[in-house]
């Protein structure tokens with residue numbers, strides 16, 4: 011079959027700085043090509059160049075041929091005619107890609123009418139059909155709604171409907187699921203597959219998520235520093251990578267099917283496009299580096315059937331499990347073991363550092379800008395309880411709207427909760443005086459999600475790390491600051507710099523150093539690695555694991571990424587709509603989850619393993635999270651529960667509808683809030 | 694933890710020679726590394742030196758009158774010439790500069806400080822603090838500043854210039870304060886402020902340590918503009934005879950007088966005007982350099 015889209019030697023420069031260099035690929039009808047890379051690798055710029063959507067300052071060279079027709083340098087009118095008809099795009103953020111003031115149905119109809127001669131009515135009918143195809147319930151009714159009335163996942167479905175409205179031959183998806191929760195991601199990927207089946211289009215999928223790629227793509231192109239470094243069939247690239255960067259990337263992904271332990275991060279950070287190293291761009295971070303690597307940039311060698319890699323030593327490159335590429339302690343000094351969660355039963359004699367029981371938090375729901383009136387109550391947290399013992403890590407996981415962040419803020423405020431009890435280090439927060447609260451803050455520290463936002467941009471790193479020390483009465487913090495920076499693997503000489511001068515991973519290390527300054531006993535980690543690229547993320551996860559072992563810390567770890575949790579936590583609490591659905595030892599919960607929600611959640615997480623990914627059966631949840639202002643009666647999960655819908659008899663359902671289940675202990679340190687809980691293996 | 698790093702940490706904790714990289718030092722260092730900062734600072738320092746040490750090298754004082762020279766152009770005897778009254782322009786200019794520099798800079802600093810404090814406290818604490826402070830701000834905003842100053846002018850007689858500074862400042866800060874309040878409210882939501890709160894930093898210290906430094910660009914620009922504004926307000930007040938009272942002089946009174954004779958006796962006007970321009974320029978240079986020194990994102994030579 012002839013390729014629909016052929017890209018050869020594509021280059022993009024912005025003001026002389028190269029963003030994409032020598033990119034080439036071809037896609038055939040019905041094929042899925044994944045373009046994988048970390049932020050700054052040029053993957054999105056390349057897609058925009060293909061679509062002709064780059065800003066004026068960009069210089070594009072090379073060739074992009076669609077059905078043999080050259081697109082680069084083609085007149086704007088011709089491009090407009092092609093865009094949306096033959097080639098279409100799905101963006102990461104669907105809200106900004108939809109016009110807020112038009113009804114969704116009209117926007118799709120408009121997309122149809124721009125390229126096809128159909129009447130307004132027929133276009134409307136087509137729009138409703140498309141909405142049905144992408145799985146929007148009650149499509150005729152929903153077509154009349156405005157974009158903001160849709161949830162993120164539903165909006166992305168609308169975008170897909172628009173993208174396939176004219177039966178395109180190529181669909182470019184730029185991080186289509188990055189902004190979505192995992193269960194919604196699974197739904198949207200499913201819709202994309204349907205869309206592809208209907209249209210027979212080729213899909214170019216741009217993403218950083220190696221798990222999504224494994225189950226979805228036929229071929230993979232890995233980009234690094236603006237250029238392709240490995241291309242091949244998905245199995246070849248995953249099981250027989252020939253480029254050390256790919257190996258490193260695969261090794262640094264946390265996986266839900268592997269027990270804790272160390273990840274292998276890639277040392278250093280990607281080069282800036284303005285200052286590329288002379289030879290191989292990966293050379294400064296490469297474990298296989300030899301002097302010859304710096305001589306010239308390696309071309310793409312043919313390393314197998316349809317498999318090419320840009321490494322002069324490709325014959326020696328082995329997958330991460332076969333040979334430990336990172337070598338001993340090759341992690342920039344955050345290593346050591348201790349990442350292993352302690353096995354065996356929970357040690358009951360250890361002291362409890364945090365105890366939460368029956369925690370409730372409501373927010374008033376206010377409408378109107380001028381006349382503000384209360385129209386309802388959002389039950390953000392509705393009776394949550396758990397405890398953390400000394401030296402233990404509890405992960406609080408859940409999707410957006412699950413109430414995990416509210417729970418966290420409630421604990422950090424150290425104020426009396428609306429209802430329930432919070433006991434931090436043996437002190438009830440409702441009976442704390444001002445002095446006592448300050449004293450507890452010494453022992454309770456936080457690491458935030460976004461390191462750039464949580465570090466005062468106007469302070470030097472020295473002042474940032476010294477702040478807790480000064481606050482709690484230490485006059486000469488200089489020496490301790492240097493110690494702390496060294497502890498988290500930073501050069502103490504860099505203390506005079508500002509946070510902006512560091513890379514994302516280093517900034518998060520500064521955040522960790524600040525949190526450790528007072529030698530706290532309980533560290534609250536709020537999504538500490540979700541803002542970081544995978545290769546960097548692994549280093550920080552390892553660091554956190556090592557520090558816990560070394561300093562005897564307890565962690566309360568809030569995350570939405572269940573794979574990261576598996577590597578760091580001893581116990582996990584899964585939250586759904588303000589309540590705990592399942593709680594228990596990490597192995598127990600991951601290996602044999604009992605609550606239908608946990609089962610769906612775990613099965614929705616893609617594994618970076620193509621063969622397993624293809625054979626896995628997903629438990630797909632239907633619909634969206636109900637509004638926390640108006641939760642369902644009885645079990646909160648029943649509106650989406652696959653068990654409720656598919657397996658239970660009407661009598662059994664009655665219990666789900668009427669009685670809200672509480673967490674019942676069903677095994678050693680393992681409990682679930684479901685009337686009909688039973689173990690099931692889903693990973 | 695690799696071994697080398699552990700050793701490193703140990704080494705550091707043994708040696709007492711850890712350099713401190715606190716903000717103050719870094720900002721000062723960066724300020725004095727920028728050519729603008731050095732130039733502005735040098736000119737300002739020279740102006741102060743001239744204003745306060747200058748009178749020592751001339752034999753005329755600003756109250757003296759030379760009855761042998763009325764309205765004479767610059768000469769070795771009178772470096773800047775003389776006025777119609779026979780007063781020495783050089784001596785007068787220096788005296789005026791003393792007043793104007795002090796009044797301008799002080800009024801600007803006081804008003805910006807007031808704006809920053811009121812705005813930041815109102816914005817950070819909200820509630821009652823905010824209501825009281827905002828109400829005061831609004832009240833001052835609707836008072837006709839010029840009129841009040843004019844009515845109070847008899848009080849600014851001999852030696853009362855400090856009161857004049859305060860009154861000038863009192864009518865310059867309100868708009869900035871409103872801006873500061875708004876920015877503080879949005880800053881308060883930022884994570885690093887939350888971080889400081891969870892660390893147990895007392896609220897007042899958060900305002901001084903995190904809120905105000907993050908508004909420093911705005912505040913420095915505001916202070917720079919206020920210097921000009923204060924000098925010009927003082928000039929216009931003095932022009933109508935309400936500002937600095939004779940026999941004392943300021944740039945304002947001098948320019949007012951000089952402008953009448955500027956066409957046929959340019960020395961009575963241009964020296965003062967020139968020095969005023971140089972002062973304002975120097976203040977602006979210092980302002981720019983300070984803003985860049987505070988702003989870590991600004992380009993800098995490393």
Ligand code: SF4
Nearest residue numbers: 290293296303321322
């Ligand atoms: S060419 Fe050399 S530096 Fe580049 S990836 Fe291969 S071994 Fe590493």
Ligand code: SF4
Nearest residue numbers: 645648651666684685
């Ligand atoms: S209680 Fe019923 S509805 Fe709720 S999770 Fe269990 S089976 Fe599903």
